[in-house]
Amino acid sequence: MNPSEPQFWVMIASIVIAICFIVMAIAMIAVAITVRRVTATVERVEERVEPLIRQVNLISVQGREMSVSFTEISANLSTATRHLAESTELIRDEVIELRSIVSSTALVARDKVEMVSNTIDRTHDQVTNTTEFVQRKIVEPAREIAAVMAGVKKGLEVLFAPAPTRSIDRAYMEEDLFIG
Numbered sequence: 001m002n003p004s005e006p007q008f009w010v011m012i013a014s015i016v017i018a019i020c021f022i023v024m025a026i027a028m029i030a031v032a033i034t035v036r037r038v039t040a041t042v043e044r045v046e047e048r049v050e051p052l053i054r055q056v057n058l059i060s061v062q063g064r065e066m067s068v069s070f071t072e073i074s075a076n077l078s079t080a081t082r083h084l085a086e087s088t089e090l091i092r093d094e095v096i097e098l099r100s101i102v103s104s105t106a107l108v109a110r111d112k113v114e115m116v117s118n119t120i121d122r123t124h125d126q127v128t129n130t131t132e133f134v135q136r137k138i139v140e141p142a143r144e145i146a147a148v149m150a151g152v153k154k155g156l157e158v159l160f161a162p163a164p165t166r167s168i169d170r171a172y173m174e175e176d177l178f179i180g
Helices: 006-160
Strands: none
Touching: none
8 A cells, every 4th residue: 555545545544533433432431430430439428428418407507596595695795784884883973972981081080090199198298297296296205204214213223222232342354344
């Protein structure tokens, strides 16, 4: 066969077409096998995903229920916030009143402390003056009288004492003269 003949090129084209058909057949078989494998895999994934879908559906139901609960909680929190604001206002009023009471009590207490301090100072001055008066008018004269009486007593003892039996004719040592 000669390349210049048209039959040669028809035969080449037929061979190329046949090869293309064979490649296409192999590709179709590969696609079919791949599709079968993908289908099996999809079925397995579907089997595994289906319980997850059910769980997701249950979770969405619970989510809706929680949404309702959150709405109720939100309403309750709103009410609680309103009550808290009212309570805060009442507490603020009470604190203002307590401050005024404490302020007036502090003023009264300060006056009373000053009065007690003045009374203590006056009492201290009176006790000091009384002590000085007693010292000058009673204790000092009593000491003087006691000293005079002691002197008189010693004088009387010496005056009325019996005469000594021994005479003092010798000199005594200093230690003998010490009267302790």
